[in-house]
Amino acid sequence: MDALVGTPVLVLGGSGYLGRHICSAFTAAGARVVRVSRGGLNGDGTDGDGTDGDGCRSLRLDLTAAGPAELARLCADTGARVLVNAAGAVWGGGERQMAEANSGFVSRLTTAVAHLPDRPRLIHLGSAYEYGPAAPGTSIGEDWPTDPATVYGRTKLRGSQAVLRAAAEGSVAGTVLRVSVACGPGAPGNSLAGVVAAHLTAGHGELRLAPLRDHRDLVDVRDVADAVIAAAVAPVGAVTGAVVNIGSGRAVHVRRLVDLMIVLSGLPVRVVEDPALHRTRSDAAWQRLDIARARRLLGWAPRRTLQESLRDLLAAAGSPPAAVRTATAGGPGNSHGKDSR
Numbered sequence: 001m002d003a004l005v006g007t008p009v010l011v012l013g014g015s016g017y018l019g020r021h022i023c024s025a026f027t028a029a030g031a032r033v034v035r036v037s038r039g040g041l042n043g044d045g046t047d048g049d050g051t052d053g054d055g056c057r058s059l060r061l062d063l064t065a066a067g068p069a070e071l072a073r074l075c076a077d078t079g080a081r082v083l084v085n086a087a088g089a090v091w092g093g094g095e096r097q098m099a100e101a102n103s104g105f106v107s108r109l110t111t112a113v114a115h116l117p118d119r120p121r122l123i124h125l126g127s128a129y130e131y132g133p134a135a136p137g138t139s140i141g142e143d144w145p146t147d148p149a150t151v152y153g154r155t156k157l158r159g160s161q162a163v164l165r166a167a168a169e170g171s172v173a174g175t176v177l178r179v180s181v182a183c184g185p186g187a188p189g190n191s192l193a194g195v196v197a198a199h200l201t202a203g204h205g206e207l208r209l210a211p212l213r214d215h216r217d218l219v220d221v222r223d224v225a226d227a228v229i230a231a232a233v234a235p236v237g238a239v240t241g242a243v244v245n246i247g248s249g250r251a252v253h254v255r256r257l258v259d260l261m262i263v264l265s266g267l268p269v270r271v272v273e274d275p276a277l278h279r280t281r282s283d284a285a286w287q288r289l290d291i292a293r294a295r296r297l298l299g300w301a302p303r304r305t306l307q308e309s310l311r312d313l314l315a316a317a318g319s320p321p322a323a324v325r326t327a328t329a330g331g332p333g334n335s336h337g338k339d340s341r
Contacts, residue, residue, distance in 0.1 A: 083122045095155075
């Protein structure tokens with residue numbers, strides 16, 4: 001994208017699941033990317049500061065320990081014109097850790113940006129779990145009540161609110177992208193798709209999971225990265241202070257997700273839903289985002305099918321290429337045809 005050629009871009013949390021794909025997307029668009037993370041993990045797998053194998057520059061910084069002055073210096077030293085916050089603590093972290101990473105840090109970041117003489121635009125990655133529960137069949141728009149049921153959702157919401165307050169005050173050109181459940185290559189091992197991918201790659205027979213009852217809005221992680229790019233080049237006045245949903249706009253039964261991965265693997269795996277297994281994530285039964293605003297403000301829509309996302313996830317996880325195959329027409333892997341609407 002010509003508009004980003006040579007543009008300095010700073011991605012906080014750039015070595016995480018979303019951050020890695022966001023860095024790659026900006027690099028492909030010709031931007032000069034600096035990724036920041038606690039470990040400073042380089043693209044070639046080495047740990048430390050330097051230039052990565054994917055063309056990004058890595059810096060090591062514990063963002064949760066950095067104060068506004070240090071964050072302001074980071075922005076100024078890198079000359080960032082676009083600042084992406086993909087940092088944060090995900091499911092499984094303790095309440096204190098999530099509060100510090102998802103809300104306390106964001107408040108310090110907005111303070112830092114507000115005091116810069118030459119402010120970058122800020123794109124903050126929020127979460128669909130910031131919304132309150134929705135009845136089956138509902139499409140969740142940006143005006144849906146924010147009444148999160150989990151510590152993760154509550155801490156993410158406070159972070160998003162810090163960005164929106166700063167934007168309302170005119171001190172930060174901030175945009176919040178509320179992202180649904182991302183899947184695709186590199187999915188973390190504590191996610192459902194990551195757990196299943198690891199099981200299939202290991203070639204085990206029986207797969208025991210907590211009951212698979214819920215519906216989730218699943219969006220390819222590369223489509224999320226494309227949405228961040230779209231937000232970075234959108235007219236700043238149109239997106240400052242805006243909340244924009246980023247999802248597929250479809251609800252997928254999570255059992256279907258598991259079944260499709262098994263079909264794509266070609267392995268004879270038996271799934272056992274064990275009520276004794278602990279559910280570590282939200283108990284929300286239904287999630288489907290309304291993405292009309294993303295189409296209107298960003299000119300963005302998801303391009304990849306669920307089947308493509310899961311096929312590439314399995315390939316990246318190390319499944320033998322011969323086992324990663326297209327599901328037969330009419331089977332459970334037939335594009336999005338059986339997604340709930």
